[in-house]
Amino acid sequence: GEDVEQSLFLSVREGDSSVINCTYTDSSSTYLYWYKQEPGAGLQLLTYIFSNMDMKQDQRLTVLLNKKDKHLSLRIADTQTGDSAIYFCADFSGGYNKLIFGAGTRLAVHP
Amino acid sequence: SQTIHQWPATLVQPVGSPLSLECTVEGTSNPNLYWYRQAAGRGLQLLFYSVGIGQISSEVPQNLSASRPQDRQFILSSKKLLLSDSGFYLCAWSWVSFTRDRGGSPLHFGNGTRLTVT
Numbered sequence: 001g002e003d004v005e006q007s008l009f010l011s012v013r014e015g016d017s018s019v020i021n022c023t024y025t026d027s028s029s030t031y032l033y034w035y036k037q038e039p040g041a042g043l044q045l046l047t048y049i050f051s052n053m054d055m056k057q058d059q060r061l062t063v064l065l066n067k068k069d070k071h072l073s074l075r076i077a078d079t080q081t082g083d084s085a086i087y088f089c090a091d092f093s094g095g096y097n098k099l100i101f102g103a104g105t106r107l108a109v110h111p
Numbered sequence: 112s113q114t115i116h117q118w119p120a121t122l123v124q125p126v127g128s129p130l131s132l133e134c135t136v137e138g139t140s141n142p143n144l145y146w147y148r149q150a151a152g153r154g155l156q157l158l159f160y161s162v163g164i165g166q167i168s169s170e171v172p173q174n175l176s177a178s179r180p181q182d183r184q185f186i187l188s189s190k191k192l193l194l195s196d197s198g199f200y201l202c203a204w205s206w207v208s209f210t211r212d213r214g215g216s217p218l219h220f221g222n223g224t225r226l227t228v229t
Contacts (some may be wrong), residue, residue: 031215037174042117042201042220050215086156092215098145099218103154 001028004091006102012109018076020105022089025070032065033099034074035088043088046074076107084109113138117202117221125229130175130189132224137183142204144185145218146177147184149199161185162207192228200224 003025012018030051035043044074049056049063049072056063063073076083086104117134124130136142144154146158157170159177174193178186185202203218210216 031217033214033217035220038222040225042222043203043218045217045219048214048217061139089180098157098160 002091002100004089004100004102004103006087006089008103008105010105010107012079012107014079014081014109014111016079018074018079018083018107018109020074020076020087020089020107022072022102023070024072024073024089024091026091026100027070029070031092031093032063032072033090033092034061034063035090035101037086037088037104039085046087079107079109081109081111083107084096113204113219115202115204115219115221117224119224121225121227123227123229126194128193130187130196130226131227132187132190132200133203134185134187134221135183136185136204139183139204139206141154141182141207143205143207143216144179144183145205146185146187147201147203147220149201149223151198155201159187187217194228197226197228200226 006022032046033048034046036046036090037043047058049065058078064073086106087101088104093103114137118191145160147155149155161167161179164179175189202221205216205218
């Protein structure tokens, strides 16, 4: 079946940029999403990118998509302590109207 | 605007007891509805999804069941809980139609229920 993979942990210094990476296997992906989960909470949709785009920027967030390599990344500029959370990459599996989620990357921001 | 409500927020239940978690959506009609489970330190596992009243698809064989008695109500149940049922349960909804101006058909999640089976 389709799969989405992410590294599990990332630690950055406050004020630096964070880059969270994701790879997926579905060659027919149309949309890819990034979600944020704060401790004890549900998932919040952060941003998404359509498969015919290479890049999308939304304030401090930049999403890069390399469709050839099936690689997605989320860059957070000027990372703050409030950005500490788990970030999930998700791939729309259009044939089943479902999202396939990665395991999540835990971002820790330290002073 | 659309909102999703999920309750209870936390639940501690003994092994062998029944379970009922409820989820309701407001501000939209005929949504797709989903139940996910997140085990401690792990990713999301899709348990059930529903495209309409009484229509339930199960993703994994397990001790749980789901029902959709009304358009915007989704219930997760068990007759007898197991220790392995402990986890963080998330309800989500999405639009039925897949449209570019909505970013495809993203999921919108509730705040989750932390279930501990003792």
